[in-house]
Amino acid sequence: MKFKALSIFFLLAYAISWLLWSPLWLPFFNVKTEAFLPYQHGFGGLGPLLAAFITTVIFDGKPGLQLLWKRLFQWKPLTWTAIAIFLPFVFALLGGLMARFSDGTSPDFSKWAQVTSYLN
Incomplete structure (x- = not known):
């Protein structure tokens, strides 16, 4: 079942x-x-x-x-709530650091989370 x-x-x-x-x-x-x-x-x-x-x-x-x-x-413990809220940002920053160290360019965060970035 x-x-x-x-x-x-x-x-x-x-x-x-x-x-x-x-x-x-x-x-x-x-x-x-x-x-x-x-x-x-x-x-x-x-x-x-x-x-x-x-x-x-x-x-x-x-x-x-x-x-x-x-x-x-x-109610969930505050630790898990904080992890759920902040972990996506940590992953985004880690990805940016990996891009910086791999090819020397920094990601452009000025258009981060804008819908137009998905439609172009």
Whole structure:
């Protein structure tokens, strides 16, 4: 039963994410799409969250959904919260340092996290 639930979760997570990202990648296959939202690339990250809720409803019903919702908002230790918030920035800086030491160029952080950098 756990394998089946995990398989459904991964299938849904990928399907939802790629569906939300489809207006961004379909033009590369000469498919016309409507204009997309400014931060639509971020919406694909909601795929695993939505898949978790759907999978929980399918396999555990309402009690499982209530437990998931409760655990989602339980207070986590401050250490883990800090790690979750700051680790992406640490990775970005490490990547910049690696680029600096590998070819001598510094990354341009002035356009960091702008949507236009993904659309050009």
